[in-house]
Amino acid sequence: MPTLDPRPLDAEAVLAWYDRHARDLPWRVPPALRAQGVRPDPYRVWLSEVMLQQTTVAAVRRYFLRFTELWPTVFALAAAPLDSVLREWAGLGYYARARNLHACAQAVVERHGGVFPATAAGLATLPGIGAYTSAAIAAICFDERVAVLDGNLERVLARYHRLEVPVREGKEELRAVLQLSVPQRAGDFAQAMMDLGATVCAPRNAACLLCPLEPGCAAARTADPTAYPVKAAKTDKPIRKGHAYVMRDAGGDVYLRSRPSKGLLAGMSEVPGSDWAAELGAPTYPTAGDWRHHGQVVHMFTHFRLELEVWSATVEPAGVDDGWWVEPQRLGGEALPTLFRKVLAAAGHG
DNA sequence: CATTCGTGGAC
DNA sequence: TGTCCAAGAAT
DSSP: OOOOOOOOOOHHHHHHHHHHHOOOOTTOOOHHHHHTTOOOOHHHHHHHHHHTTTSOHHHHHHHHHHHHHHOOSHHHHHHSOHHHHHHHHTTSOOTHHHHHHHHHHHHHHHHHTTOOOSSHHHHTTSTTOOHHHHHHHHHHHHOOOOOOOOHHHHHHHHHHTTOOSOHHHHHHHHHHHHHTTOOSOHHHHHHHHHHHHHHTBOSSOBOGGGOTTGGGOSGGGSSOGGGOSOOOOOOOOOEEEEEEEEEEOTTOOEEEEEOOSSSTTTTOEEOOBOOOBSSOOOOOOSSOSOOEEEEEEEEEOSSOEEEEEEEEEEOOGGGOOSSEEEOGGGGGGSOOOHHHHHHHIIIIIO
């Protein structure tokens, strides 16, 4: 593999840009306040970073406000029932994060007296906190001079250095080069680089004229900077098919149950259904009733496409017993992933 | 180390 | 409509 020219970034230029263009985010201490010695609350930074894993700022904002309203401190979150955390997380995706979030809050309270560790190494021992998140919290909250490497930084650095291999193969090299650039204001630098990636050096649009790193950027000297990072070959998604059964009792209540605690949509609520397989089998209704077909729901997961045939019927409650019955107007408060909200909508509970 | 984990928005 | 992809972690 070609070794990168270890040119440090112009961190001063990046920080100067950030001082003028920092985005206003609910979990952020703006650079002017940070300069006055105001420190971010590690609880809020941690919560935001976990929510932001593979998730857009736009999607996170309202969940963050809701969580901090319900649970303003790590003690409050640690004391909350896991069920309520899963319910509030519903719709945000990657539900292992919610379980790890709760486990992490309890670990911070029980093992650290409610105080988050102040180093990346210490943070990385906690559930749901990996290489990126530990570095981000340590830099933002404690100005540890550690390389914070997320998808934005990978893109910016791949362009800056014209990395000719997919990021996965060059990631550690990028990390080493980035480490050489981290200034004293490590937290502002990390946030600046992420803002830069989100707004200036974006995936489909590189606004090089606005970029403080343009003078040293290799891709900016090419016809199309967005050609970097180079992509790995993609594989096509398999299709899985199955049936979903929406049951109502005589009063119109809807039947839900819990999914297993591991695997896809772990621990979330669901409408009963068949296995999901490459070939669609005949429907096997959970119990007797006036079963009627409502068409198909298509849902895209990261690694497969799911096509569910939606059925509904009015049934005798005695026929099923591993779940619970919910009034239709209370479905909104259940820990239902988007997939099953689509199913319920198709069956007339939209 | 490659795979398995969601979802909504931009284009 | 299909494709891409966003402040990754766990296994």
